[in-house]
Amino acid sequence: AQSVAQPEDQVNVAEGNPLTVKCTYSVSGNPYLFWYVQYPNRGLQFLLKYITGDNLVKGSYGFEAEFNKSQTSFHLKKPSALVSDSALYFCAVRDYRTDKLIFGTGTRLQVFP
Amino acid sequence: DAGVTQSPTHLIKTRGQQVTLRCSPKSGHDTVSWYQQALGQGPQFIFQYYEEEERQRGNFPDRFSGHQFPNYSSELNVNALLLGDSALYLCASSPGGGLAEAFFGQGTRLTVV
Numbered sequence: 295a296q297s298v299a300q301p302e303d304q305v306n307v308a309e310g311n312p313l314t315v316k317c318t319y320s321v322s323g324n325p326y327l328f329w330y331v332q333y334p335n336r337g338l339q340f341l342l343k344y345i346t347g348d349n350l351v352k353g354s355y356g357f358e359a360e361f362n363k364s365q366t367s368f369h370l371k372k373p374s375a376l377v378s379d380s381a382l383y384f385c386a387v388r389d390y391r392t393d394k395l396i397f398g399t400g401t402r403l404q405v406f407p
Numbered sequence: 408d409a410g411v412t413q414s415p416t417h418l419i420k421t422r423g424q425q426v427t428l429r430c431s432p433k434s435g436h437d438t439v440s441w442y443q444q445a446l447g448q449g450p451q452f453i454f455q456y457y458e459e460e461e462r463q464r465g466n467f468p469d470r471f472s473g474h475q476f477p478n479y480s481s482e483l484n485v486n487a488l489l490l491g492d493s494a495l496y497l498c499a500s501s502p503g504g505g506l507a508e509a510f511f512g513q514g515t516r517l518t519v520v
Contacts, residue, residue, distance in 0.1 A: 328508060337411075337497055337511040338450070345506050384449055392463040393501070394440065395509060397449030 296321045298368075298385045300398035307375045308406050315370040315401045317385030326388040327368045328395065329359055333381050341383075344368060355379070375405045409434075411512035413498050419518045420488050428483040428515045432500030438462075439481040440509065441473060442497040450497055456481050457503055485517075493519045 298319045307313045319325055326345055330338040342353025349361045359370050370383060385398040412431045420426050432439050438457045442450035452465035456475035470486045479500075485492055495516050499509040 326506060330511070335513075335516075337413075337513040338499075340508045340510065343506075343508050386449075388506075392455070393438070394452040394455060394463055394465065395442075395450070395499075396452070399449050 296387050296389050296396055298387050298396060298398040300385055300401045302401050304402045304404060306404045306406065309377050310374050313372050313375045313379070313403065313405070315383050315403060317368045317370065317398060319366050319368060319387050321387055323390055326390060327361065328386045328388065329353065329357070329370050330384045330386060331381050332384065338384065341370070377405050377407055379403060380405045411498055411500050411510050413512035413515050415515060416513065417516045419520060422488055422490060422519055424488050425484065425486045426488060426517060428496050430481045430483070430498030430512060432479050432481070433510050435502060436500035436510070437479050437503045438501045439475060439479065440499045441481070441483045442499065444495040444497055444514070446494070453483070488519045490519050493517060
């Protein structure tokens, strides 16, 4: 069975500091990994995806993610956090047989001024 | 491009009633998936429609049913509502096949009382 885990319920970071939101995955076959962000009372917005190729994936709003096959991780990063980045972040893996997305439990990012 | 649109945005129903939620996919997308997001949890896959057929189904009871129309729009129906059905229901659309990311609507907040 395919799954992702987000070990941190909440991450706190000061504005201007780098941020990391962690995700580990368990898949059979090639991993298709995604990050989505959810603002209060809103749907999910796509940030970035890893299909194949470079281990460093660049996405929207200055976010990037590092794919690490040996550690089965796909951590979300940003060099300099903004207060407006405060939101709920979800890591997901796509089941390659069914195309459904399997989400983690989410990590709440709080950026303090 | 209007993106994925869902209606209504909020809904309050009584236990035992039936509800229908609607989704219009992003232009050019022919695949629609539905997810249930309970409070404090990640979205859970309900089912997916492609070419007006249910292609995949998650671990949800038969009280949850759906439909896709020739214009690719979709409905989610839930019969005999339970208090535990209270959640944010998300619709996602994607182009059929390939590895493109799914786009999500803003969701319908269903409250069962």
